[in-house]
Amino acid sequence: MTTPAYSGLGPALTYVHDRPLEPGTLVRVPLGKRELLGLVWEAPGLSLEGLEPGQARAVLQVFDAIPPLNAAWRGLASFAARYYQRSLGEVALAALPPQLRDLQAEQLARKLKRLAKAAAGNPKTQGRQVNQAADSEPQMPESLSVGDTKAGPELSPEQAIALQRFQAADRPALLFGTTGSGKTEIYLRAVQELLEQDPQAQALIMVPEINLTPQLEARFMERFARWGVVSLHSGLTPAQRLDHWLAAHQGRARIVLGTRMAIFASLPQLRLIVVDEEHDPSYKSQEGARYSARDLAVYRAKRESQGRSPAHCRVLLGSATPSLESWRAAEIGRYLKLEMPQRIGGGALPRLRLVNMNHQPKQCVLAPALLESIAERAARGEQSMLLLNRRGYAPVLACHACGWKSDCPHCSAHAVFHKIDRTLRCHHCGYSSRVPYACPGCGNLDIAPVGRGTEQLEEQLVGLLAHARRADGEPIRVLRLDADSTRAKGSLEQQLAGMHEGEFDVLVGTQMIAKGHDFRRITLVASVNADGGLFASDYRAPERLFALLLQAAGRAGRDADFVASQGAAVELWVQTWYPEHPLFAALVQHDYPAFATQQLEEREAALMPPYSFQALVRAEARTQEAAQALLNLAAQAGEPLPGREHLTLYPAVPMAIQRVANVERAQMLIESDSRPALQAFLAAWQEQLQLARSQPEAKGVLRWAIDVDPLAI
DNA sequence: AGCACGCCGACT
DNA sequence: GTCGGCGTGCTC
Numbered sequence: 013m014t015t016p017a018y019s020g021l022g023p024a025l026t027y028v029h030d031r032p033l034e035p036g037t038l039v040r041v042p043l044g045k046r047e048l049l050g051l052v053w054e055a056p057g058l059s060l061e062g063l064e065p066g067q068a069r070a071v072l073q074v075f076d077a078i079p080p081l082n083a084a085w086r087g088l089a090s091f092a093a094r095y096y097q098r099s100l101g102e103v104a105l106a107a108l109p110p111q112l113r114d115l116q117a118e119q120l121a122r123k124l125k126r127l128a129k130a131a132a133g134n135p136k137t138q139g140r141q142v143n144q145a146a147d148s149e150p151q152m153p154e155s156l157s158v159g160d161t162k163a164g165p166e167l168s169p170e171q172a173i174a175l176q177r178f179q180a181a182d183r184p185a186l187l188f189g190t191t192g193s194g195k196t197e198i199y200l201r202a203v204q205e206l207l208e209q210d211p212q213a214q215a216l217i218m219v220p221e222i223n224l225t226p227q228l229e230a231r232f233m234e235r236f237a238r239w240g241v242v243s244l245h246s247g248l249t250p251a252q253r254l255d256h257w258l259a260a261h262q263g264r265a266r267i268v269l270g271t272r273m274a275i276f277a278s279l280p281q282l283r284l285i286v287v288d289e290e291h292d293p294s295y296k297s298q299e300g301a302r303y304s305a306r307d308l309a310v311y312r313a314k315r316e317s318q319g320r321s322p323a324h325c326r327v328l329l330g331s332a333t334p335s336l337e338s339w340r341a342a343e344i345g346r347y348l349k350l351e352m353p354q355r356i357g358g359g360a361l362p363r364l365r366l367v368n369m370n371h372q373p374k375q376c377v378l379a380p381a382l383l384e385s386i387a388e389r390a391a392r393g394e395q396s397m398l399l400l401n402r403r404g405y406a407p408v409l410a411c412h413a414c415g416w417k418s419d420c421p422h423c424s425a426h427a428v429f430h431k432i433d434r435t436l437r438c439h440h441c442g443y444s445s446r447v448p449y450a451c452p453g454c455g456n457l458d459i460a461p462v463g464r465g466t467e468q469l470e471e472q473l474v475g476l477l478a479h480a481r482r483a484d485g486e487p488i489r490v491l492r493l494d495a496d497s498t499r500a501k502g503s504l505e506q507q508l509a510g511m512h513e514g515e516f517d518v519l520v521g522t523q524m525i526a527k528g529h530d531f532r533r534i535t536l537v538a539s540v541n542a543d544g545g546l547f548a549s550d551y552r553a554p555e556r557l558f559a560l561l562l563q564a565a566g567r568a569g570r571d572a573d574f575v576a577s578q579g580a581a582v583e584l585w586v587q588t589w590y591p592e593h594p595l596f597a598a599l600v601q602h603d604y605p606a607f608a609t610q611q612l613e614e615r616e617a618a619l620m621p622p623y624s625f626q627a628l629v630r631a632e633a634r635t636q637e638a639a640q641a642l643l644n645l646a647a648q649a650g651e652p653l654p655g656r657e658h659l660t661l662y663p664a665v666p667m668a669i670q671r672v673a674n675v676e677r678a679q680m681l682i683e684s685d686s687r688p689a690l691q692a693f694l695a696a697w698q699e700q701l702q703l704a705r706s707q708p709e710a711k712g713v714l715r716w717a718i719d720v721d722p723l724a725i
Numbered sequence: 726a727g728c729a730c731g732c733c734g735a736c737t
Numbered sequence: 738g739t740c741g742g743c744g745t746g747c748t749c
Contacts, residue, residue: 025749044728044748068749102726706745 024053029071036080040073049113077121084316097718098301107276109257111250174350182322184310186342187330189352191566195330199286213283217269220292222247224528244270272305285309290329302719333559337622339608357572362565362584364600368591387480390488390517396536397519403494404428405468406461416453424671441673466494470520493521526564532571537564538585625687628722630679634712639678640664641709649700655689
């Protein structure tokens, strides 16, 4: 009755034990020559009499020191496995802390005894652990209302109404709140009211990125340490992850904060799920079971409420730029829409300044007016932030004599020029080589960088601002933050702290600086080259660009007092060659609803999600032909399958980056107006895919995977 | 996924 | 003649 952590083996395996085991019990079982962690699953109608001798081996150990995973959790795991077309064992066992796999039952029992003792001796032990991880983040000053031990600020009327409507909601709620409108305070209050009113209740708070957990943790710890706050994300050590998981599973932690993996945390008394920045693509897993933690949050809340009132477990999705899926659900009343258009403290939203690059001096990096504005701000003690979505010095090196380009030898992509260590690096496979002295094609010495990355922007900015001075008369200081500059552990926190202290005047970086961080002195945000998102082949690109720009804009002017005392103009500058693009018309007005309406109309006309349902099958092989053959052969074989008549199967095509690490990749898009039809077809089709593998045309196929509700096509 | 079994190239 | 490459197949 256990499932192995292996994806090819679909249904549960059968084992025997000398006494009945409750479903959800963790066990240790033999499989082949190995000993594995297993999970007891329900086995309706199975009796020992029906078993051939030797058909079932014996359970080795029972982890009876911890309670079984409950029915709601098992329901979530089996739904996720079914919906995302993976085996139950893979989903269920991947959702457990990895260290559990290596532990013997007695070791776990001993650990639990120790934890119980520690918890009895010091009820705050749990909280301490978390705080250590979070202490590098500067704390937000809270305006404490006198006599209120809960130490929350007064809610604005708008917040109070949103919270009240959420508390009365009988369906998932979408909190559409401008950046700086105080969404986090709503989360905190919702959690507080729930945990005060129900002494057992647990809440799950999800954030898109690991970088954002420390500061959220700090805010939750500050108010709710007494209730036990733990985090769950991939940055924890294996031991921490097990501890935190156990704390949640045993109900010692009543608040769990985490990234997408936290959706599978065992929370026996789960009553509230918050998904912050619900539109963020990080919620969609890109490997293993390709689940959407946001979608599973909605499912899980419903499943937890099964057989109880619909509001037993509530779910709150928050965003300043909701996904079009959630937006539409709110429009048609499937979700409750809560709106908070005002910034707390009345801070003005940044004014959009579109820079028409057609009218700028030739070859200019930053418009002169933008440079000047940055310099003026630095002179007044204000900070600026520049976004450029490309790390490295230049995306490619090229020889103008023979046309040679710095291509990665293993991928169909350029190797990026990193000037700092004079390397060419492929961002897809990790290949790295020294920059050649002369062109490998023709020996020409004149090989030059083409295009611009953050390293180069930083360098040019320092040059362009050489004449300018800070308030203290010193030269302007530029900080670059991207995956390269923050590789060392703790260096992101350290550099962010420097930015907060005002050590730097200008911050240059990739996406990672646009999200969440609370910079107090930034009054200008600029997107150096936004056009990539305007005409990308991916139909979701405009949506992502809009979200990125608004989110980045939200970094500016967060401290209304600072802005007022400076008399600062809070601005978002966007450099573009296409200023007339309709996306910008909506952006000028900060009008997400208008943008969403326009995008949804396009989607409806083209019958794209959320007006249709998609799945993507990707194949990897030694040759492109084999990868495509597998998909096309399986498609042919799938003709008679259930649901097929409601589907469109497009021909297999090479992926955008066709070859990565010497593996050829192809994909096939499947579209349907019926989710059940798509589900039924995919479930049956797996077998055809498996069979197609043994055809001679598909020789050299390495693997294939189905991505249900893919984000990028 | 692991781990075994099984059939073809360069070494003591 | 063996060590070892990774292709194919199985695990209650």
